[in-house]
Amino acid sequence: MSLSRTIETPEIGGALGTELAPRKHVLDLDDFTQKEVAGVLGSARSMKEVLGRDIKKVPALRGKVLVTLFYEASTRTRISFEEAGKVLSADVINMSASGSSAEKGESLLNTGLTIQAMGVDTLVIRHPHSGAPHLLAQHLDKVSIINAGDGLHAHPTQALLDLYTVHEKLGSLEGLKVVIVGDVLHSRVARSNIWGFAKMGAKVVLSGPATLMPPDLVRTSENLARSPFASLVEVDTDLDRAIEAADVVMALRLQRERQNAGYLPSLREYTRRWQVTDHRLEKAKSGVMVMHPGPMNEGIEISNSIAHGGNSVIEDQVTNGVAVRMALLYHLTIGSGQEI
Amino acid sequence: MQERQIMNQEGVRRALVRVAHEILEHNRGAEDLIIVGIHTGGVHIARRIAANLAEFEGIEVPVASLDVSLYRDDYRVREQSQTKIQPTEIPMGIHGKRVVLVDDVLYTGRTIRAAMDALVDFGRPQQIQLAILLDRGHRELPIRADYVGQNLPTALEERVKVRLMETDGADEVALIFEDLNPED
Numbered sequence: 342m343s344l345s346r347t348i349e350t351p352e353i354g355g356a357l358g359t360e361l362a363p364r365k366h367v368l369d370l371d372d373f374t375q376k377e378v379a380g381v382l383g384s385a386r387s388m389k390e391v392l393g394r395d396i397k398k399v400p401a402l403r404g405k406v407l408v409t410l411f412y413e414a415s416t417r418t419r420i421s422f423e424e425a426g427k428v429l430s431a432d433v434i435n436m437s438a439s440g441s442s443a444e445k446g447e448s449l450l451n452t453g454l455t456i457q458a459m460g461v462d463t464l465v466i467r468h469p470h471s472g473a474p475h476l477l478a479q480h481l482d483k484v485s486i487i488n489a490g491d492g493l494h495a496h497p498t499q500a501l502l503d504l505y506t507v508h509e510k511l512g513s514l515e516g517l518k519v520v521i522v523g524d525v526l527h528s529r530v531a532r533s534n535i536w537g538f539a540k541m542g543a544k545v546v547l548s549g550p551a552t553l554m555p556p557d558l559v560r561t562s563e564n565l566a567r568s569p570f571a572s573l574v575e576v577d578t579d580l581d582r583a584i585e586a587a588d589v590v591m592a593l594r595l596q597r598e599r600q601n602a603g604y605l606p607s608l609r610e611y612t613r614r615w616q617v618t619d620h621r622l623e624k625a626k627s628g629v630m631v632m633h634p635g636p637m638n639e640g641i642e643i644s645n646s647i648a649h650g651g652n653s654v655i656e657d658q659v660t661n662g663v664a665v666r667m668a669l670l671y672h673l674t675i676g677s678g679q680e681i
Numbered sequence: 682m683q684e685r686q687i688m689n690q691e692g693v694r695r696a697l698v699r700v701a702h703e704i705l706e707h708n709r710g711a712e713d714l715i716i717v718g719i720h721t722g723g724v725h726i727a728r729r730i731a732a733n734l735a736e737f738e739g740i741e742v743p744v745a746s747l748d749v750s751l752y753r754d755d756y757r758v759r760e761q762s763q764t765k766i767q768p769t770e771i772p773m774g775i776h777g778k779r780v781v782l783v784d785d786v787l788y789t790g791r792t793i794r795a796a797m798d799a800l801v802d803f804g805r806p807q808q809i810q811l812a813i814l815l816d817r818g819h820r821e822l823p824i825r826a827d828y829v830g831q832n833l834p835t836a837l838e839e840r841v842k843v844r845l846m847e848t849d850g851a852d853e854v855a856l857i858f859e860d861l862n863p864e865d
Contacts, residue, residue, distance in 0.1 A: 383766075384766045386768060387748060387766040387767060387768045387769065388766070390768055390769050390770070391751070391769075394802065394803070395803075396802045396803075398802070399751035399752060399799075399802070400751070400752055400798070401750070401751040401752070401753075429751070668766075671751070671766070
């Protein structure tokens with residue numbers, strides 16, 4: 342039996358870099374240059390090769406400590422950070438708010454200072470309040486902070502893995518038409534993806550009920566003047582029209598509690614008008630990629646047949662999430678510009 | 682900074698022809714041989730050695746590429762700009778094979794130490810040999826090359842630059858050093 346095996350890593354064009362500027366934190370995508378995004382995607386491709394080996398372990402982060410601190414539920418993000426850290430030989434400690442001193446009323450900052458005092462190198466945080474990772478980054482000077490989702494604000498590592506997945510399949514990001522469908526208003530995944538895809542030269546179209554479109558992204562002269570997004574994205578509440586000639590369709594999870602809050606008349610109407618279905622996909626480009634950040638409500642924002650059909654890359658997104666997070670952990674630790 | 686040419690195009694070519702012959706002689710042929718180039722310079726040199734072997738013996742020797750960044754022990758003292766990770770591609774099993782590691786310059790030996798650690802994660806080669814275009818000395822680990830294009834004693838503060846057809850348009854090895862008498 343051969344002890345060696347390669348995972349399929351399709352040739353990514355020379356556009357993807359392998360050099361990165363020093364970076365201490367990953368809080369949002371807004372401070373990433375195009376070149377840096379390309380650098381992360383290039384490293385992620387090399388990391389994916391490591392994940393395909395029989396021995397999925399390299400000593401790069403030996404002796405480094407990674408803490409995942411989650412104040413909200415998560416399956417794939419937390420586990421993929423844990424796997425990424427472990428494949429790179431870091432020691433990984435998982436903390437969740439329930440069962441920790443947060444339940445006794447300890448503030449976020451004090452929890453952060455406690456973690457720093459234990460000599461932790463990298464802290465991955467998910468928090469229901471926008472800006473929580475930034476607060477820690479301001480006050481902790483020895484720890485690298487990675488935002489794994491903060492409130493309605495950003496989820497940069499999800500956007501990077503989505504960019505990687507599209508680039509891996511289509512070979513480029515520039516000029517693509519990316520349709521993001523659903524509750525954009527409450528989605529940090531959508532916000533980070535709008536940044537990411539627009540930055541890499543793709544055209545982003547948002548579709549969903551008018552009540553769930555972010556008002557600051559609708560093209561008005563006032564918004565065009567003040568929002569960096571408004572000129573880069575389009576809003577089209579008619580999904581059948583928005584999906585025409587799309588290269589990528591990304592469905593967002595519909596949070597059911599939104600209906601009680603008055604954003605939707607009924608789930609049935611939502612499903613009828615904005616579910617990603619076989620019928621609607623026919624209008625997109627052939628070979629259109631269907632994405633979903635998970636967890637899915639199958640039968641609501643996406644039909645069962647699409648979720649598990651030939652156009653779906655939802656499981657690739659999960660695999661690639663580990664590779665992209667390995668690339669980020671590596672670059673934060675090795676390329677932080679600090680004596681470590 | 683001044684630059685002095687150590688090897689020209691013809692010098693590089695002759696060195697790699699000789700290295701290929703030595704590999705054949707030492708291994709009594711090219712059976713069970715795998716050439717593994719270390720990113721980035723080593724990969725190009727590995728392909729050339731394989732091309733020479735094909736020409737002399739008519740045998741296609743498999744070539745693989747290896748990035749050792751994830752196995753280094755000295756990333757903390759290296760320049761930030763060297764934070765590169767290139768794809769490692771070892772499509773064939775290396776278990777029981779004779780692996781010839783190839784790099785452009787042999788210096789401290791730390792890259793080769795990292796490369797050997799990386800290789801054994803892919804299997805247990807019967808033997809690992811080392812081929813180098815230029816050995817500049819100053820080893821920090823007990824490592825030596827089996828095949829050397831050229832030996833060049835250098836001072837610690839000097840730098841060696843290997844330019845290759847594939848990346849720079851022409852083959853050349855140059856020594857870069859501080860000009861001690863800039864007035865002359």
